Amino acid sequence: xxxxxxxxxxxxxxxxxxxxxxxxxxxxxxxxxxxxxxxxxxxxxxxxxxxxxxxxxxxxxxxxxxxxxxxxxxxxxxxxxxxxxxxxxxxxxxxxxxxxxxxxxxxxxxxxxxxxxxxxxxxxxxxxxxxxxxxxxxxxxxxxxxxxxxxxxxxxxxxxxxxxxxxxxxxxxxxxxxxxxxxxxxxxxxxxxxxxxxxxxxxxxxxxxxxxxxxxxxxxxxxxxxxxxxxxxxxxxxxxxxxxxxxxxxxxxxxxxxxxxxxxxxxxxxxx
Amino acid sequence: xxxxxxxxxxxxxxxxxxxxxxxxxxxxxxxxxxxxxxxxxxxxxxxxxxxxxxxxxxxxxxxxxxxxxxxxxxxxxxxxxxxxxxxxxxxxxxxxxxxxxxxxxxxxxxxxxxxxxxxxxxxxxxxxxxxxxxxxxxxxxxxxxxxxxxxxxxxxxxxxxxxxxxxxxxxxxxxxxxxxxxxxxxxxxxxxxxxxxxxxxxxxxxxxxxxxxxxxxxxxxxxxxxxxxxxxxxxxxxxxxxxxxxxxxxxxxxxxxxxxxxxxxx
Numbered sequence: 001x002x003x004x005x006x007x008x009x010x011x012x013x014x015x016x017x018x019x020x021x022x023x024x025x026x027x028x029x030x031x032x033x034x035x036x037x038x039x040x041x042x043x044x045x046x047x048x049x050x051x052x053x054x055x056x057x058x059x060x061x062x063x064x065x066x067x068x069x070x071x072x073x074x075x076x077x078x079x080x081x082x083x084x085x086x087x088x089x090x091x092x093x094x095x096x097x098x099x100x101x102x103x104x105x106x107x108x109x110x111x112x113x114x115x116x117x118x119x120x121x122x123x124x125x126x127x128x129x130x131x132x133x134x135x136x137x138x139x140x141x142x143x144x145x146x147x148x149x150x151x152x153x154x155x156x157x158x159x160x161x162x163x164x165x166x167x168x169x170x171x172x173x174x175x176x177x178x179x180x181x182x183x184x185x186x187x188x189x190x191x192x193x194x195x196x197x198x199x200x201x202x203x204x205x206x207x208x209x210x211x212x213x214x215x216x217x218x219x220x221x222x223x224x225x226x227x228x229x230x231x232x233x234x235x236x237x238x239x240x241x242x243x244x245x246x247x248x249x250x251x252x253x254x255x256x257x258x259x260x261x262x263x264x265x266x267x268x269x270x271x272x
Numbered sequence: 273x274x275x276x277x278x279x280x281x282x283x284x285x286x287x288x289x290x291x292x293x294x295x296x297x298x299x300x301x302x303x304x305x306x307x308x309x310x311x312x313x314x315x316x317x318x319x320x321x322x323x324x325x326x327x328x329x330x331x332x333x334x335x336x337x338x339x340x341x342x343x344x345x346x347x348x349x350x351x352x353x354x355x356x357x358x359x360x361x362x363x364x365x366x367x368x369x370x371x372x373x374x375x376x377x378x379x380x381x382x383x384x385x386x387x388x389x390x391x392x393x394x395x396x397x398x399x400x401x402x403x404x405x406x407x408x409x410x411x412x413x414x415x416x417x418x419x420x421x422x423x424x425x426x427x428x429x430x431x432x433x434x435x436x437x438x439x440x441x442x443x444x445x446x447x448x449x450x451x452x453x454x455x456x457x458x459x460x461x462x463x464x465x466x467x468x469x470x471x472x473x474x475x476x477x478x479x480x481x482x483x484x485x486x487x488x489x490x491x492x493x494x495x496x497x498x499x500x501x502x503x504x505x506x507x508x509x510x511x512x513x514x515x516x517x518x519x520x521x522x523x524x525x526x527x528x529x530x531x532x533x534x535x536x537x538x
Contacts, residue, residue, distance in 0.1 A: 015305055034462040040469070041318070047473040048322055055325075180300070183307060190311045199318045206324055209317075 044235025069142035089172030144231030176263025197223030350398025436523035445529035
């Protein structure tokens, strides 16, 4: 993959992607409604914390305010660090329409990436009401107070997205070889829901489960950016987490590109 | 009632087709079954974390009682994803491609035909998951549900299926207006995910929404309460009446939308 050509066509691809996301805005709204799980978990945990704050094994105390800030932030971060290339790749391989992408003088991974990234402004816009609520209920007081953490936030979000995207590409590429690559995606998602902190803050996990989560990519994809925004890490531990996150991102990128390369050789479009 | 007999035999025929299809893909059947056990176990994690410390919990619900709710959830999920969702996917595909014509032309009710067009039989695994959870919960409770409780629960589950099916019809009707909605099934399942927890975790307006407007409480919390022997009769009667209202409204919406359908054939 040379870098110069993608950079030259990137603005155009982004414009196309943005127009696409505008065209399918109804679909996106539906998708957003489908990611309301954090609010449900918020209800559950608020009910649990109603009587007394929940103490985590690391010594942090989670009251209603903490849960509100956590799950609202979780919702917003989820909008930004998600990718759906696995479904696109799977669909295009099945239908043979991937041939059109392969003809273009640009690695298809770039076009999948830009169509994901270009939808982000619209997705971020959906988060605005949630952001307003966050401030209205005073939950913004839970956000990180150490200003040195804030410059890390964009990198943490980008790293989270890279993990999501390349996991998608890797699993999507399996469709070159196997019929049921989307089932692998289901397994990925099941693990993601448990270990990312999406349903339960990993801080509340029993120590052994938290240790398992530390060795999996899911927490780095979603839980870590949220924890960072909420200032749950000291600068030192935040930097260590960031390094681990980017190691996962780069590792998954390598795996994804290798799987793609091995798979695409087998691709046979059915001509018409 | 010759008409009814015809529909019963049609139903049998559609079910047989799905059965043959499942028999054709035996490995899928096994893999999907195994995956469903895995995801059911994963879904229990939040509950275990909540009750990891015995001083905390969902107010009004012990660990075992919450497990009964999850058991009801798994039971309904199996029905939803085995019998209701596959048809939804099929009909959205029909609308997108314009092939719904072939369904509409057949000399039987279109709603019936699309609803019964596909069943995913491996979802039976979900019923197994549910019974494991029920057994575990009631063994730990040290008592078993009464006969009346089981009967009440059966009635409520039937009402819940009726409501789920009606919601499904409403969602499919939306597909006539907005075409690119492959995400609809995803939305449907994720909204249904709300029913995993006792409805009492929602407070204020949300509780009303999830009891009346989108009666998730009725679907899992009430059946669980019936099994635990603490459901009162008025709630049961109201639930069944509500389900009937839901079904009538959904049918009306479907009939309205189908008039809106313009084929894409050529």
